[in-house]
Amino acid sequence: MRLELFLLVTVAIYAAAKPLSKAAGTRNKLLLISFDGFRWDYDHDVDTPNLDQLLVDGVKAKYITPPMLTMTAPSHFTTITGRWVEDHEVVHNMMFNATTNLKVPYKKTLTKSKWWDNGVLPLWITAQNQGLKTGSFYFPGGGVTYGGQAVNKAIVEMSGHPDDNETEWRHNIDRVMSWFSDENFNLVTLYYGEPDNVGHAKGPDHPDRKVIIKQIDRTIGYLREAIVRHHLTDKLNVIITSDHGMTTVKKRPQVDEIILNKYLNLLKLASFEILDYGGFGILTPRPGKEQEVFNALSNAPNLTVYKKNEIPESFHLAKSERLPPIVIVADLGFNLNSRFIVYVNKGDHGYHNREMDMKTIFWAFGPDFKKNFLSEPFDSIHIYPLMCKLLQIEPAPHNGSLSVTENLNNCVLSAGGPPGARLSALLLMLVLLSVLAQL
Numbered sequence: 458m459r460l461e462l463f464l465l466v467t468v469a470i471y472a473a474a475k476p477l478s479k480a481a482g483t484r485n486k487l488l489l490i491s492f493d494g495f496r497w498d499y500d501h502d503v504d505t506p507n508l509d510q511l512l513v514d515g516v517k518a519k520y521i522t523p524p525m526l527t528m529t530a531p532s533h534f535t536t537i538t539g540r541w542v543e544d545h546e547v548v549h550n551m552m553f554n555a556t557t558n559l560k561v562p563y564k565k566t567l568t569k570s571k572w573w574d575n576g577v578l579p580l581w582i583t584a585q586n587q588g589l590k591t592g593s594f595y596f597p598g599g600g601v602t603y604g605g606q607a608v609n610k611a612i613v614e615m616s617g618h619p620d621d622n623e624t625e626w627r628h629n630i631d632r633v634m635s636w637f638s639d640e641n642f643n644l645v646t647l648y649y650g651e652p653d654n655v656g657h658a659k660g661p662d663h664p665d666r667k668v669i670i671k672q673i674d675r676t677i678g679y680l681r682e683a684i685v686r687h688h689l690t691d692k693l694n695v696i697i698t699s700d701h702g703m704t705t706v707k708k709r710p711q712v713d714e715i716i717l718n719k720y721l722n723l724l725k726l727a728s729f730e731i732l733d734y735g736g737f738g739i740l741t742p743r744p745g746k747e748q749e750v751f752n753a754l755s756n757a758p759n760l761t762v763y764k765k766n767e768i769p770e771s772f773h774l775a776k777s778e779r780l781p782p783i784v785i786v787a788d789l790g791f792n793l794n795s796r797f798i799v800y801v802n803k804g805d806h807g808y809h810n811r812e813m814d815m816k817t818i819f820w821a822f823g824p825d826f827k828k829n830f831l832s833e834p835f836d837s838i839h840i841y842p843l844m845c846k847l848l849q850i851e852p853a854p855h856n857g858s859l860s861v862t863e864n865l866n867n868c869v870l871s872a873g874g875p876p877g878a879r880l881s882a883l884l885l886m887l888v889l890l891s892v893l894a895q896l
Contacts, residue, residue, distance in 0.1 A: 485824055486637050487847050488695045489646045491536070491596065492673055493529055494653025494806065496661060496702035497521075497816040503670045507678035508820065511697070515822025516865045518832040523701045525772040526737055527806045527815045529653070530563060532700035532837065533597040537579045537646065539841025539855030541773035546575040547598070548779045555729040555741045555781050564616040570601040578853045580844060581608040581644065587850045589643040592636050594629060596646035610636065620650030621669065626676050630683050638687040644848060649673075656703035660803035661814075694823030694847050698840065701806045704814035707790040715760060715787060718796045721753035729781060732795040736807035738785035747782055754783070759791040789814060825866045835861045
């Protein structure tokens, strides 16, 4: 009898000491949704009952800070890789080659593997390599291959596709839900091009921005209903975030707009440039002209010019091999114009990520998240390790930290096992020890 009890105690001690994993088939699923250009405070002046309910039923960050650069492609790729821009090398919305003067617009880059595949693995591929099934619906970077490996299912947004069709938004949710419920996907990323488009075209303070935020709110309500219809309430975690904020563009007659050719002869001094593109610019000086270009731009108002090798470490850009030698960051609201003013946008981004207008959103809900929890702000780079934890996979090398988001979720064990299992084993051990002591 004593021997049998001793063996039971030994088993209980082993069970209590060993982190328990979830049983096969009980791994929860994850949906990552990005609403492009959703500034951190866009829901503050609009009636958004469904977004408000997300905090009651889950967690919300006061805001999150995107990486430098505050652009769609670089920021999204930081979220899905957990790497700084200087590491993943998606350094602009435009695909470019400073030697050949190649420039490819953003949406045409979405099928160009050579722009995205730079040796850093995004979450889709890391998850697939560990036996999971993943999908990308319009998400930047999801429609190309990495080392020849494609995302299991990817739908790429084509040029000219309208971004604000609410009926299509709901249809896309239905398709994604079917991927989870009918095809047993583990991870899906879903992208919406609003409110970025309306923010550019009308400005962040225009009434139409409030209209699109209400549409987003209704879409979140539809998403919650779809989760219930597909019986995913207890199986699906959802993270809702964005890539950058938006600010009002300063224009004449209120300000003197920036025209860089006033301060240096671009034709004479530059061999490559992307300057007519919001608040962030890059430039390759002609041989031997770097200091002259730097000095001339240093005299230009309402911007800061950097030699790439002298960029502040906090930017996490200096190690990039793709970025040209000169980087220009305009002051908030000032657009960079090269030779003459061609920019028509009323709102823009690309500015310093410390600016509050560039901050963005984070909501999350599902079985592994706390309820009614408001988080302090954090950097978007930390979303990646959180997603790996939720999916119970080993992350690829990354620059994020789980400690930043540890208060958001209920996943206590590294393998995702239920906390109660270890407690039960400990209680069993104590009971058996007590019985053994009385024999």
